Amino acid sequence: RKEVEQDPGPFNVPEGATVAFNCTYSNSASQSFFWYRQDCRKEPKLLMSVYSSGNEDGRFTAQLNRASQYISLLIRDSKLSDSATYLCVVITSGGSYIPTFGRGTSLIVHP
Amino acid sequence: DVKVTQSSRYLVKRTGEKVFLECVQDMDHENMFWYRQDPGLGLRLIYFSYDVKMKEKGDIPEGYSVSREKKERFSLILESASTNQTSMYLCASSLAGTQYFGPGTRLTVL
Numbered sequence: 001r002k003e004v005e006q007d008p009g010p011f012n013v014p015e016g017a018t019v020a021f022n023c024t025y026s027n028s029a030s031q032s033f034f035w036y037r038q039d040c041r042k043e044p045k046l047l048m049s050v051y052s053s054g055n056e057d058g059r060f061t062a063q064l065n066r067a068s069q070y071i072s073l074l075i076r077d078s079k080l081s082d083s084a085t086y087l088c089v090v091i092t093s094g095g096s097y098i099p100t101f102g103r104g105t106s107l108i109v110h111p
Numbered sequence: 112d113v114k115v116t117q118s119s120r121y122l123v124k125r126t127g128e129k130v131f132l133e134c135v136q137d138m139d140h141e142n143m144f145w146y147r148q149d150p151g152l153g154l155r156l157i158y159f160s161y162d163v164k165m166k167e168k169g170d171i172p173e174g175y176s177v178s179r180e181k182k183e184r185f186s187l188i189l190e191s192a193s194t195n196q197t198s199m200y201l202c203a204s205s206l207a208g209t210q211y212f213g214p215g216t217r218l219t220v221l
Binding site: 036043045091 | 142151152153154156159201205207208209210211212213214215
């Protein structure tokens with residue numbers, strides 16, 4: 001079983017739509033969670049950390065559900081420029097902060 | 112601003128060649144990582160280092176070695192390149208879990 005799982009998509013949505021991605025993780029000792037964004041042929045970049053109480057950054061909202069072991073990313077009012085692959089990252093407790101990456105969810109926002 | 116650089120964006124090598132991929136970070140981070148990324152497989156960890164001269168195997172270390180002689184520099188070495196090592200190689204450094212990636216090296220082994 002994969003440690004971090006994501007629906008690869010693609011999610012194809014019109015501009016202005018609201019779209020949500022989930023990411024499940026298998027290790028209950030996981031303690032830190034992140035969403036990264038990766039544009040085509042570019043390196044991944046941190047989009048946002050995910051806090052236990054949930055957090056929002058403009059049109060983006062991230063939530064953590066420890067009981068069901070998943071994190072989510074909600075994008076409101078989608079823009080063409082949101083088209084990218086979104087990677088879920090989980091870090092399990094320990095001193096070395098070794099991340100486990102999901103394989104990513106592809107989002108395509110069309111006019 | 113955080114900066115991670117990699118020595119080459121594109122590299123073409125022949126089977127059996129020794130290949131060096133260099134990564135430099137200017138943030139004084141202790142942790143550095145090498146990944147490869149392939150379509151459908153996502154990012155896979157090859158090696159990581161949490162201090163100078165320290166290294167740990169990741170999930171797919173076979174066919175690779177690393178060197179960390181200075182804190183800012185982490186090198187990935189392909190001792191004898193093979194065609195199945197054709198891939199995108201990404202270096203990262205991290206602070207408290209947040210990863211900062213270099214632009215990647217697209218390596219083709221013929």
